[in-house]
Amino acid sequence: MSYRLSKQSKAKGIYLTIEKKFWDKEKKMARGKHHQSLGYLHDLQKDYPDPIAHFKEIVNQMNALEKENKKITLEIDLNEKLPDESHTRYNMGYAVIMKIYHELELDRFLNNKARHEPFEYNTNSIMTLLTITRILHPSSKKRSYEYKDMFFERFEFELYDIYRALSHFSKIGTECQCFISEQINAKFGRDTSLMYFDVTNFHFEIDETDDLRKRGKEKNNRPDPIVQMALAMDADGIPLYYKLFPGNTHDSKTFIPVFKDVCVRFSPGRVIAVADMGCTSSNNIYFLKGGDRDKCKNGYVFSFSIRKGTEKFKKYVLDDTGYTDRDGEALKEDYDYKIKSRLEVREIQITMKNGSQKSVLIDEKQIVFWSEKYAKKAQAERTETVKKALDIIANPKKYTKNTAHGAAAYIQNITYDKKTGEVYEEEGKKLMFNEEKANEDAKYDGYYCIITSELEMQDQRVIEIYRGLSDIEDNFKVSKSDLDIRPVHVSREDRINAHVLTCFISLVILRLIQKKTSYKFTPEQIIDCLNNISCSLENTNLYMFDYRSKISDYIGEAFGIDFTNKRLRLNEIKNILASSKK
Numbered sequence: 001m002s003y004r005l006s007k008q009s010k011a012k013g014i015y016l017t018i019e020k021k022f023w024d025k026e027k028k029m030a031r032g033k034h035h036q037s038l039g040y041l042h043d044l045q046k047d048y049p050d051p052i053a054h055f056k057e058i059v060n061q062m063n064a065l066e067k068e069n070k071k072i073t074l075e076i077d078l079n080e081k082l083p084d085e086s087h088t089r090y091n092m093g094y095a096v097i098m099k100i101y102h103e104l105e106l107d108r109f110l111n112n113k114a115r116h117e118p119f120e121y122n123t124n125s126i127m128t129l130l131t132i133t134r135i136l137h138p139s140s141k142k143r144s145y146e147y148k149d150m151f152f153e154r155f156e157f158e159l160y161d162i163y164r165a166l167s168h169f170s171k172i173g174t175e176c177q178c179f180i181s182e183q184i185n186a187k188f189g190r191d192t193s194l195m196y197f198d199v200t201n202f203h204f205e206i207d208e209t210d211d212l213r214k215r216g217k218e219k220n221n222r223p224d225p226i227v228q229m230a231l232a233m234d235a236d237g238i239p240l241y242y243k244l245f246p247g248n249t250h251d252s253k254t255f256i257p258v259f260k261d262v263c264v265r266f267s268p269g270r271v272i273a274v275a276d277m278g279c280t281s282s283n284n285i286y287f288l289k290g291g292d293r294d295k296c297k298n299g300y301v302f303s304f305s306i307r308k309g310t311e312k313f314k315k316y317v318l319d320d321t322g323y324t325d326r327d328g329e330a331l332k333e334d335y336d337y338k339i340k341s342r343l344e345v346r347e348i349q350i351t352m353k354n355g356s357q358k359s360v361l362i363d364e365k366q367i368v369f370w371s372e373k374y375a376k377k378a379q380a381e382r383t384e385t386v387k388k389a390l391d392i393i394a395n396p397k398k399y400t401k402n403t404a405h406g407a408a409a410y411i412q413n414i415t416y417d418k419k420t421g422e423v424y425e426e427e428g429k430k431l432m433f434n435e436e437k438a439n440e441d442a443k444y445d446g447y448y449c450i451i452t453s454e455l456e457m458q459d460q461r462v463i464e465i466y467r468g469l470s471d472i473e474d475n476f477k478v479s480k481s482d483l484d485i486r487p488v489h490v491s492r493e494d495r496i497n498a499h500v501l502t503c504f505i506s507l508v509i510l511r512l513i514q515k516k517t518s519y520k521f522t523p524e525q526i527i528d529c530l531n532n533i534s535c536s537l538e539n540t541n542l543y544m545f546d547y548r549s550k551i552s553d554y555i556g557e558a559f560g561i562d563f564t565n566k567r568l569r570l571n572e573i574k575n576i577l578a579s580s581k582k
């Protein structure tokens with residue numbers, strides 16, 4: 001920064017001021033900020049023969065002094081020792097996290113919610129630490145507390161305050177999700193015309209189950225009790241809403257409760273729901289179409305299991321009649337992709353409130369496509385599955401119900417010990433490879449089916465919408481790997497809820513950082529970069545930075561934070577952090 005003399009023409013004459021120059025990163029130009037008022041030229045001429053020359057000299061002196069202040073001489077003692085228990089390294093990358101945190105006004109929300117509570121600790125300060133550490137150093141609450149001295153913030157609370165605050169966070173969790181969504185809609189824009197939906201679960205290494213942690217189908221086939229988590233995401237891949245369910249809840253049973261919550265709390269208008277076949281149940285489709293109601297009809301884009309379809313449908317899939325290439329042209333001999341679609345009236349069986357079954361006819365578009373790449377992938381996976389199935393038959397004692405998962409579908413007469421889960425052969429029932437099933441499944445390698453309520457929508461647009469579902473799968477991947485949502489280091493239900501809320505907030509912030517940086521970097525790259533933007537205390541109130549990259553430059557420019565300086569004084573660092581909270 002430097003100073004300059006500014007002359008402004010006003011009604012009373014020329015007015016002189018001193019401005020401080022700075023670089024406007026948004027407009028990419030040098031601008032001036034008011035520093036000192038001097039007065040009208042005709043008034044100053046009473047005291048100075050040439051006011052302009054006089055104050056130009058003053059400005060030159062100010063610039064020289066500013067330049068001099070930027071240079072200091074340090075005396076270094078090479079024999080100097082570190083004091084015991086020294087900690088002189090601090091993270092600065094968290095300023096980016098704080099920028100989003102405060103743009104979402106989470107500080108205001110949390111402070112308001114704690115206003116009438118008898119807390120002796122600051123819940124916003126606790127959530128700030130939990131969010132920063134969940135993104136940069138995901139770990140237990142105890143470990144997060146130990147990280148608090150790595151930042152320039154003052155976290156004035158004790159470890160037991162964190163655990164006490166978790167109950168409060170659980171209580172306001174749903175309100176917090178709604179508040180975040182409102183802020184995203186206002187500050188960043190939110191497209192809810194599409195709602196992507198998926199379910200995951202996380203395990204607990206415990207023996208006894210409870211009302212929430214129950215045994216179910218764990219994604220990695222672990223035998224431990226689990227909790228189901230359903231997550232809804234908007235059209236831009238930003239998390240919208242989550243809900244926890246007992247571990248024994250089937251994926252399809254989580255859809256309607258979450259969708260109803262989204263519609264009630266966020267009023268998104270007509271929504272097209274997008275989900276994989278785990279949620280493709282007749283009840284969910286009937287619900288989206290409005291059920292017995294004439295209003296509130298929404299849409300869907302779901303994947304559909306060809307292998308579980310009717311024989312008539314399977315015949316349609318395998319019949320080459322009607323298939324074209326990507327451009328709608330007739331297939332050539334060496335094609336690697338084909339697609340066709342049809343409008344179909346399909347009969348579905350729905351369950352009524354009294355438990356009875358009812359047949360309903362629905363209008364639906366069915367899009368089927370085949371990809372050579374998918375076919376090769378499926379073939380390679382089946383080869384490994386068949387190898388495993390043959391090994392189970394040869395060595396059943398090596399396997400349990402969990403480790404035999406997948407391959408067991410190709411084994412006839414497979415039985416498991418009720419206590420240990422081990423595979424064993426019942427007397428007179430030899431384990432046999434089911435070659436007929438393996439051959440039948442192989443027919444459909446590379447084929448994929450999408451069903452939709454959007455009868456007029458172009459096929460490629462439907463496929464494009466469905467492929468966006470990979471973003472929500474990425475969200476789960478980020479939650480589990482980069483944010484370490486599991487293992488969960490708390491056991492009470494309210495604290496589990498609070499833990500997931502912290503992970504949700506962290507995931508939202510991470511996705512918004514990606515959005516503001518035009519999705520140029522993966523979450524892993526962003527986290528690694530923000531962790532590396534750190535500094536060490538070099539001298540009294542002087543800190544030295546040792547990391548700069550193209551990613552840090554891009555993030556810094558996107559957020560208006562200069563990460564290019566090698567050294568900064570403490571007051572300059574505090575000014576940067578203060579500006580990130582505005």
